[in-house]
Amino acid sequence: MQKHNHVLLVLAHPDDETNLSGTLAMHIHQGTPVTYVCLTLGEMGRNMGSPIIANRVTLPMIRKKELEQSCESIGIEDLRMWGYHDKMVEFEDQALLAHRVKETIEELNPSLIITFYPGFSVHPDHEACGRAVIRAVESLPEESRPTVHAVAFSRGCEEILGPPDVINEVGEFFEQKKGSFFAHRTQFQIMVGFHNDDQELRARWSKERFWTYRFH
Amino acid sequence: MQLIDSEEVQKRLTKWQNEDLYMHQEMTTGAYASHPASTFVKNAKIRYSLGTIAGEGPYRVGLKMEDGWVYAQGLTHWDFTDNHQLILAGHDDKGRLVVCLMLSKEPF
16 A cells, blocks of 8 residues: 555544544554644534443543544544534534535645545545545645545445445454444444454455545 | 425525524324324414425425524425415325425414
């Protein structure tokens, strides 16, 4: 995998990073610092653990701790929680949000940004997150734009986008990825609980897929 | 009630930014769902600084207030009554009300 000077990750909810945590761990292993901007605390989530270990009031603080633990497992040292309200990112002033992302890009000068692919990332918070990042990068002069690797998972997205052009083999970073998933215990217990078999998880988690965003 | 015209709804929401309003908001699964649940708030006093309708139908609405938010998802129909009440509602494929958000300068 190409070595980058700095990777900026911009996602919407604590746990959005889990599916790409192998890639993040790989960058960190190569000595590349990773900054993770997480827009919300996921405080409107429905999953409260099983058995239930959170409520509407305690969920944001619990998810914050889960996120910190996930980042620790991956090796992310610069975690920035911007504290927008879960579900409400698309209702914020969109120009202001994009501007804030742009300021962060200017501060860090990353050679790679990872975010959601606008139009193909299902949840309105994901869509608004991806749009803001693309808008911020588009506002930079063409020659100084970092590469953007976007995640896409809406139904039929491959028919429109084609196959992902970046496929990272991350089997080597299984422990970091498992640690990231299991840190989010209010969110993943139901899904992962009966998949404690490492062999199966290794098989499911060995590849991470991205699309390089094409600016027009 | 008519199908939502998001531009028209946006105009109404923008017009009432920074005004004192009454809000009625409800959501119901109906009494015969496997886990019947419903909730409503009638005539809560609110004031929002930013009001937005989003989506391509069914629609979402978010109202940003000084200390919080109002949110509704699944909206399909709207009306603006002779009494200046903005009515936004979401009906399922059988026409049943699932979700409703109403704003007015006078109590409902």
